[in-house]
Amino acid sequence: MGSNDTKSGESQVARTIRPYRVTSFDVAAEAGVSQSTVSRALAGDPVVSEATRLRVAEAARRLNYHVDENAARLRTGKTGTLAVVLICRPGENRKDVNPFYFSLLGSICAAASNRGHETLVSFQDTTENLSGMYQEQRKADGVIVIGTTENREAWAYFQEIAGSGANIVCWGAPWDDLPWVRSDNAEGTRLAVRHLIDKGYRQIACIASETSPQRQFKERYEAYVTCMEDAGLQPHLVPIEKGLPRDEQGRRAMAALAQSGQAFDAVFAVCDEIALGVLEEMHARAIRVPQDVGLIGFDGLRAGAHVTPSLSSVEPDFQAAGSILVEKLLAMIGGKPDETRRAPVRLIERGSTQR
């Protein structure tokens, strides 16, 4: 049964031996139809009759046949695959990657899967192996880029291929020539600052970076200034030092703030990793949280739930973020623009702001 002689015929020219594989020709023979009908039936083409479709489906099931995606892709030119690249700091251990990106990665995979696409994931800390990896080799229909902005070189590659027409969307988007999706930073910051004010904090410092390419941080800082001014309060920036791990940046900024002599009764850190460092430094300096000083972060990291006191934060809707990225990319691939670019956020009230 099921010899695919319809295809190979008599021409048994020394072919590479290979484990036998069930093809659509076998299914055709089994179902008593032609190979093209099998293809159409399985693709759900309405032109094949229901009866035939069922017969083919049954035969396929019986032979345990599955479409060879590679052949289908070769023919159609579509891969049904999205590449997801997570950019790390050079030499960074996988374990030290900001968990925020992992959560985002998870929801991107989920969203892609819901839309019937696979996800080809890679971690990039170096620019090796990047050249021509994605669309050029037809491995994916488009690319989603997420991860740290502190790896200029890796991003440069994506700016380049985006410039030459590749389908690419990224999270955070440090550079204007890349289509981006970000958290609703203005709203998130407003929630955080208003929450602090509601709790009675007034001298709220902000640990942030004005100069970093991290547009998200910049947006949050600017929104912070606006909120403070609207409330008739004085904004106070504590800048972070470049190139250090985020928690270390938090520790140092907190130390700088404490030593500056500047009065403060609350701290808004532009991301949770920084906030965790801040909290450690506060403990080291015997600053009582939330009694003496309130603290709130941004990103909704899981780790924030376990520290003492637990860390209040603003959490982007990961699920939404993932699907916005995927939808935007698919829209781009389809040739029609999609202007959604902000992921909704919500406030997580935890211990560090409850006085």
Next chain:
Amino acid sequence: MGSNDTKSGESQVARTIRPYRVTSFDVAAEAGVSQSTVSRALAGDPVVSEATRLRVAEAARRLNYHVDENAARLRTGKTGTLAVVLICRPGENRKDVNPFYFSLLGSICAAASNRGHETLVSFQDTTENLSGMYQEQRKADGVIVIGTTENREAWAYFQEIAGSGANIVCWGAPWDDLPWVRSDNAEGTRLAVRHLIDKGYRQIACIASETSPQRQFKERYEAYVTCMEDAGLQPHLVPIEKGLPRDEQGRRAMAALAQSGQAFDAVFAVCDEIALGVLEEMHARAIRVPQDVGLIGFDGLRAGAHVTPSLSSVEPDFQAAGSILVEKLLAMIGGKPDETRRAPVRLIERGSTQR
């Protein structure tokens, strides 16, 4: 320039229009050789002369040619891709996935990349879309499965395809019919328990599960019993409740231990997520750590570094774990067995055991 008429010739039968794409025929024309020589040259076949090879490479670069992986895969039958499946609890938010698995995922991707393979990542909380996804459709050469053991159905699918000869390796491996890789739990537990003993703790309770399919937990518990007995100490099991989030399991087990009246001066939790819950419960009960009670976990979670006191733990070498998984799978695909199956571990001494 570069019309691929060598191939399509005169037979311009109504073909689907499609964006033009540079093929090896174009490169052949550009370099003045045949298409097959282009293929061989680019593949580094030693049979083509160095001079020709360079000429071809140059032509390819000039035309910005890249091998179409789909065509290559169709022809060779190899995908150069490994599927990685992360099994979640049903309905679990991507954000709540144990970060341990994310770290592992990261190093698997890195290891695969080092061996020249792509990684097709998917998250599974349901068994939908699973049927025939992997080898049958030729999307990947093999599958690595990691994730929670508390999703019996998802694992069942992999047991089934493993049974029918699919190349598959998994982490933790709750069921014997799946080839597995695990942490060196015996050594890790020995490090943890000996560390507690060295610090002067004697009444060491173990929060674990004897019955869970999680073989890793079981191995750790058994090693704990051995270590305790070797040291002439009395082992004491505090069982976890099934089906709850890990941190909640930790909280409850700790509450149960405290209420049991059983004396204890240290706790060994079989994973960090549980340990974090234990720590919270200890705080809630005003148990001073590490003065009154010592605490150590397992897995080396990043979050453990930020809690107060910071959590001592045993960390598997993620990088090693990832490459062992990948090597084992590649060996399996290649048809030769690889017997390595234990990832090395190291002790992380942090605050929760420093008295």
Next chain:
DNA sequence: AGAGGTACTACAAACGATTGCAGGAGAATC
């Protein structure tokens, strides 16, 4: 100069699907 190597290169057949077009079997109409 002719024979026998050596070292490349070209030809053409797969790989397994999708899909435009032509053709065939019935049913309906005259």
Next chain:
DNA sequence: GATTCTCCTGCAATCGTTTGTAGTACCTCT
């Protein structure tokens, strides 16, 4: 019964590689 439709199915080309085999050019040696 012949003709026209309507549905469906089959033929065959095509996607862009890899690779077995055949062939050509150039050397070397006698």
